Amino acid sequence: MTTASLANVTVQTQANVYFDGKCVSHTVLLADGTRKSVGVILPSSLLFTTGAPETMELIAGRCRVRLKGRETWVEYQGGQSFDVPGDSAFDIETLDTLHYICHFG
Amino acid sequence: MTTASLANVTVQTQANVYFDGKCVSHTVLLADGTRKSVGVILPSSLLFTTGAPETMELIAGRCRVRLKGRETWVEYQGGQSFDVPGDSAFDIETLDTLHYICHFG
Numbered sequence: 001m002t003t004a005s006l007a008n009v010t011v012q013t014q015a016n017v018y019f020d021g022k023c024v025s026h027t028v029l030l031a032d033g034t035r036k037s038v039g040v041i042l043p044s045s046l047l048f049t050t051g052a053p054e055t056m057e058l059i060a061g062r063c064r065v066r067l068k069g070r071e072t073w074v075e076y077q078g079g080q081s082f083d084v085p086g087d088s089a090f091d092i093e094t095l096d097t098l099h100y101i102c103h104f105g
Numbered sequence: 106m107t108t109a110s111l112a113n114v115t116v117q118t119q120a121n122v123y124f125d126g127k128c129v130s131h132t133v134l135l136a137d138g139t140r141k142s143v144g145v146i147l148p149s150s151l152l153f154t155t156g157a158p159e160t161m162e163l164i165a166g167r168c169r170v171r172l173k174g175r176e177t178w179v180e181y182q183g184g185q186s187f188d189v190p191g192d193s194a195f196d197i198e199t200l201d202t203l204h205y206i207c208h209f210g
Contacts, residue, residue, distance in 0.1 A: 007115040011133055013108055013143050013164045014204045021147040021202070024129045028116055038118050042126040059118045097126070099119045 002059045002079055003101055006036070019046055025102070034105075041098040045091070052104045053086040061098035066091040107164045107184055108206055111141065124151055130207070139210075146203040150196070157209045158191040166203035171196040 012027040016037065023046065025039025041063070060078035068089040076082055078099070084090050117132040121142065128151065130144025146168070165183035173194040181187055183204070189195050 003118055005115050005117050005134075009114060009116055010110050010112040011114055011116055011131075011143055012110050013206050015129075015143070015145045017145060017147075017202055021126065021145070024120075024145050026116075026131055026143055029110075038116055038120070038131055040120045040122060040126070040129050042122075097122055101118050 003057060004059075006030070006038070006101070019044065022046060036104065037102045039100055039102065041092065041094045041100070043094050043097060045093045047089060047091050048084075049089045050084050050086055054084045055081055055103040056084065057081045057101040057103060059099040059101065060096075061094065061100075062096040063098055064093045064095065108162060109164075111135070111143070111206070124149065127151060141209065142207045144205055144207065146197065146199045146205070148199050148202060150198045152194060152196050153189075154194045155189050155191055159189045160186055160208040161189065162186045162206040162208060164204040164206065165201075166199065166205075167201040168203055169198045169200065 006028055008031050010029040016025045022044040023041045025037040028036045058076055058078050058080050062077040064073045064075050065082055066073045111133055113136050115134040121130045127149040128146045130142040133141045133143055163181055163183050163185050167182040169178040169180050170187055171178045
């Protein structure tokens, strides 16, 4: 089951725009200070790098992901999540526009 | 002065994606039930239609706007706002990626 909404949060109104707009996200702060982002990745093939570890919770859409150091691609869709280690990277091929929540740490 | 953040809100995690991703926004609900959206418009020339009246508060970026029925284009940038009547439309040419809050009603 996906998280349809995040309640009692503060949204930063300036977005994060990556890869010429192929990825657009807004930063959200929870009451306890936890930072997340809600975003969209348009159909594309991109390489993301991570600082903190991330869990990408897919709200809708479909993609293939290959974590750094792995040979295999794994397909994910809305309703699923995948974890990425910190100080790492992943290739992502978005097949249908992704709507996601990025959970850090 | 622009609104850097919206506090005590609920964010819908599935985004609104318009014009093949040239415009991406997330719906935000305030504690009193008021609905707003926070979004981005990438460099483009688009025609938006309105249901409810809107105030577009520009957080960052630059655009030219022509309201329906007007002949003149007016340029706006981050820190400025413009109003659009309900059941109307506006042409918008985004020159530098726009970050905005759309206030309805």
